[in-house]
Amino acid sequence: MRNGDRAGYISAAYYGILCFLLAAVLLDFLGDLLPFGAKHIARNSEGLTAAIIVGLWVQFARPRLHGSRWEWPLTAAASLGFLTVALVFYHAGSWPTRVTTLNETLFALVAVIPFVQASRRRPRPALAVSGLVLAVILVGQGIDLVTNMAETLAILLLVPIGLDFIDRGILDPDGPTRRAVRYGWYLFLIVAPVAFHVLQYRMDSTGWLGDIVQYGVRLNEAFIFMLLFEVYFTFGLGRAGKPAERGRPRPAAVTDLRSPA
Secondary structure, three states, X not given: OOHHHHHHHHHHHHHHHHHHHHHHHHOOOHHHHOOOOHHHHHOOHHHHHHHHHHXXXXXXXXXXXXXXXXXXXXXXXXHHHHHHHHHHHHHOOOOOHHHHOOHHHHXXXXXXHHHHHOOEOOHHHHHHHHHHHHHHHHHHOOOHHHHHOHHHHHHHHHHHHHHHHHOOOOOOOOOEEOHHHHHHHHHHHHHHHHHHHHHHHOOOOOHHHHHHHHHHHHHHHHHHHHHXXXXXXXXXXXXXXXXXXXXXXXXXXXXXXXXXX
């Protein structure tokens, strides 16, 4: 099987399965298909939404827009579109919550889409963004807006780390990566939500730790999004970058966004 055919089949499976699951959640028939796992999937519809939209943008829109005069006008238009829909969902109090809950992911996409579109990748500023978001979460977790936007903030926290520090090969074909670091990150994306769940519902954490844990259980969607997205691109499409050379930092550069996938 040729690499192009293989990537095509994997892409069809990835987007097909995720779109089907999301449609089943939004149209409220998932319980008829999966009576034993429907609730868990339905609670993570925001993660499915982000994995689909960001995946489509990075795989198809980003390389086609790169270098064209329409690159940033269309990117800005996409962000504005997500903002508009997010605001509609946020204020649509009479709509089903399984639909309106997607507003948090859509708010995050307003910033994520232009972030991933940029061709020049800068790990240190990206980590600074994540640090700032983490500070907002830690300091403002008792504020209603910060609590209500938990999934939004979690996505904005994890995306710069995952794409500009861990899996640099997804957005930069020559981006240096270390397999052990990547695998450790994937393990973290799996273990963290489980740990938050155990601490919240099995160990009954209290005090400051309890507040952190209570906030952390709201972030499952962001962990699922990053895990699905990164595993798809690195294992499914082979965008794992190049092995990093120890002790020889590589300067940021404008990357060639062309991809066979």
